[in-house]
Amino acid sequence: MTNKNDILSLRIPTKENPLRILMSACLAGLTCGYDGTANGEYPSALKLLHYENVKIIKFCPEEFSFGTPREMCDIHGGTGFDVLNGKAKVLTETGKDWTAGMVKASEKMLEIAKNEGVELAVMMDVSAACGSQVIYSGNRFAENKVYQIGAGVSAAQLLNNGFKVISQRDFASLERLYSKINPNHIISENLKDHHETEWYKSYFMGL
Ligand code: SF4
Numbered sequence: 001m002t003n004k005n006d007i008l009s010l011r012i013p014t015k016e017n018p019l020r021i022l023m024s025a026c027l028a029g030l031t032c033g034y035d036g037t038a039n040g041e042y043p044s045a046l047k048l049l050h051y052e053n054v055k056i057i058k059f060c061p062e063e064f065s066f067g068t069p070r071e072m073c074d075i076h077g078g079t080g081f082d083v084l085n086g087k088a089k090v091l092t093e094t095g096k097d098w099t100a101g102m103v104k105a106s107e108k109m110l111e112i113a114k115n116e117g118v119e120l121a122v123m124m125d126v127s128a129a130c131g132s133q134v135i136y137s138g139n140r141f142a143e144n145k146v147y148q149i150g151a152g153v154s155a156a157q158l159l160n161n162g163f164k165v166i167s168q169r170d171f172a173s174l175e176r177l178y179s180k181i182n183p184n185h186i187i188s189e190n191l192k193d194h195h196e197t198e199w200y201k202s203y204f205m206g207l
Contacts, residue, residue: 001132001133001151001159001195002132002159002164002165002166002173003173003193004170004172004173004175004176004193006164006173007120007164007166007173007176007177007180008176008180010119010120010164010177010180011119011180012180012183013053013054013180013181014053015052015053017053018051018052018053018054018055019053019054019055019119019120019180019181020055020057020116020117020118020119020120021048021054021055021056021057021118021119021120021121021122022057022059022109022112022113022116022118022120022121022122022158022163023045023048023056023057023058023059023121023122023123024058024059024060024122024123024124024127024130025058025059025060025063026038026039026060026124027039027042027045027046027122027123027124027168028045028046028049028056028058029046029049030058030060031068032060032062032063032068033068034062034068034069034070034071034072035069036068036069039124042168044168044169044171044174045122045168047178048122048177048181051181051182053181054181057112057116057118059108059109059112061102061105061106061108061109061129061130061153061154062102062105062127062128062129064104064105064108064109065098065101065102065104065105066098066101071092071093071094071096072092072093072140072141073090073091073092073093073098073102073128074090074091074093074128074135074136074137074138074139074140075088075089075090075128075135075136075137075138075150075152075153076088076089076090076091076138076139077089078150079135079148079150079151079152079156080106080128080129080131080135080150080151080152080153080154080155080156080157081150081151081156081160083099083102083103083153083156084103084106084153084156084157084160090102090128090153091139093139093140093141102128102129102153102154103153105129105153105154106129106153106154106156106157106158107157109154109157109158110157110158110161113158113161113163114161118163119164120163120164120165120166120177121155121158121163121164121165121166122165122166122167122168122174123152123154123155123165123166123167123168124167124168125167125168125169125194126147127152128152128153129152129153129154129155130152130154130155131150131151131152131155131167132151132152132155132159132165132166132167133149133151133167133169133170133193133194133195133200134147134148134149134150134194134200135147135148135150135151135152136148147203147204149195149204151165166193167194169193169194170193170194171191171192171193172191172192172193172196173193174191175187175188175191
């Protein structure tokens with residue numbers, strides 16, 4: 001997992017040499033969600049589109065392999081890391097096995113990250129492809145849906161290859177990112193990353 005201190009090691013970007021950020025395409029407003037929407041609006045991510053010294057590279061792994069609209073899918077038997085190791089599967093809501101397509105999409109995302117010299121990925125949490133902090137464990141439509149700590153397949157692929165990945169909910173990391181992009185940005189120290197929230201601590205640690 002990338003943490004907020006990792007973000008402090010990013011360079012100060014300029015207009016001539018912008019910070020190269022790979023973003024889940026739906027977070028950048030593209031209508032590539034499973035139902036043809038942009039999966040909601042997240043000001044924390046959309047704000048990144050408006051800096052001259054940031055280059056946003058958009059990619060939707062699920063659209064790459066399965067098109068839009070499409071079924072929803074979740075990881076069964078582990079996390080995205082386990083899918084890449086052949087120990088877990090990705091199944092759609094009707095039980096189709098999308099494991100191979102999800103791995104292929106993650107390889108495409110990695111190729112883009114390498115070709116573009118990406119310095120950070122900002123990705124949609126909870127997605128079976130893009131989640132980086134929390135994902136579902138099994139079918140999200142189950143009566144007792146269960147969350148697990150872990151990354152989706154594409155986020156896991158990027159992390160395995162040394163890329164920094166944060167989610168749209170990692171507000172402490174995003175604060176540090178904004179401070180790199182805008183020297184006048186004052187970091188709000190009371191904002192938290194997703195794993196520091198009360199919900200996360202209560203759900204996963206019983207605190
Ligand atoms: S796969 Fe990623 S980019 Fe595509 S809709 Fe899902 S969360 Fe967004």
